[in-house]
Amino acid sequence: MSQHVFVSYKHDDEVFADMLMRQLQLAGFTVWLDTEHLRAGENWREAINQAIQDAFALVLVISPEAQSSEYVTYEWAFAQGAGIKVVPVLLRPTGKLHPQLEMLQYLDFTDRARPPWDKLVRRLWEIQGEHQPYTVSIARDAPPPVRGAVAALDSPNAEERRQALKSLAQMNHPSAYAALVGAVQHPLRDVRVDAAFLLTKQTNHQEKAAVPGLLDALHDDDARLRAAAAKALGEIGDPTAVPELLRAMNKDADGNIRWAASGALSKIGAAAVPGLAVALKDDDWKVRRSAAEALSGMRESAAVPALIENMTDKNDVVRQAVAHALESMGEMAVPQLIECLQSRDSNVTAIAADMLQRIGTPEAMIAYHRWQGKATTRLDEPRRPFPRGQR
Secondary structure, eight states: OOOEEEEEOOGGGHHHHHHHHHHHHHTTOEEEOHHHHOOTTSOHHHHHHHHHHTEEEEEEEEOHHHHTOHHHHHHHHHHHHTTOEEEEEESSOOSSOOHHHHTSOOEEOOOTTSOOHHHHHHHHHHHHHHTSOOOOOOOTTOOHHHHHHHHHTTOSOHHHHHHHHHHHHHOOSHHHHHHHHHHTTOSSHHHHHHHHHHHHHHTTSOOGGGHHHHHHHTTOSOHHHHHHHHHHHHHHTOGGGHHHHHHHHHHOSOHHHHHHHHHHHHHHOGGGHHHHHHHTTOSSHHHHHHHHHHHHTSOOGGGHHHHHHTTTOSSHHHHHHHHHHHHHHGGGGHHHHHHHTTOSOHHHHHHHHHHHHHHOOHHHHHHHHHHHHHHHHHHHSOOOOOOTTOO
């Protein structure tokens, strides 16, 4: 059975190839790199041919030097001829690619600050799944239609797999439902994702078994699918989704996805508070605003300290979002806001007093009026002259 990833590169790009190998190893893949596996005196051509044939995928590092290398060209061409999937990664801009490579979608690694390692890993997982047929457990009493649909989940045809999942979702039989739950763990990504959404719809967001497939969908290239996944995860409310939703809220390039992830975290509640508290300290004001907005939607007392700490954020939009979140906490925020009235920072005391007035509970208003009276007294007090000799 195919076990490893073969990396094809020009030796000018050896540093990147080594980094690539380590990233893939961290993701759990076995990687074949010539500098790691070729031994002195070995027939290198034969060894490379065998290594490519034993791979489930070949990652091709594209650069101007690699494009002009006959050895690199031989490796990816040999892989295609052997039926091995080729995954191109663009390391540096180059001229017109070979027609066979132009047909393949490459991953852009030219931005060194944001290398898409996650996309590469997920693409390789998907390819590896195609090499590892997966058998969904079937109950002994499963009728023939269920057995047929389960068998079709391993079809090489994506449309057949999709129709098989729809059939399982429409069958009124416990074995069909169990098979749909099992399909969320299928090696093929499209099966996992489609099964998760079908389970979510069928159970009105009650089936936590759908979560792994929905987390997969959060990384999809289709923004609509990512948004739908974020919304579904919020409705299910499983705390295990918090880290990935935080990632989507903080880093997704689409503002609609960030908003959807923020709303989902808000619905999950207490489990999301620690991560959102960290996000309130992010350098990006948009991330801080999103975190405050997510906290605003939940009445969790654990969120109050982090919000109070950010009352004086340097960004106006963030301060407004934090103020709205504190106001939404209501009486839960009052005791800690009252403590803020003792601060030596006049800006903090003024904001805390304003928040107490906006919350407006009896306890809050008593504290506000006491503070206001002291502030007025301090303003009205006549200035005492300095003692002689101390001017």
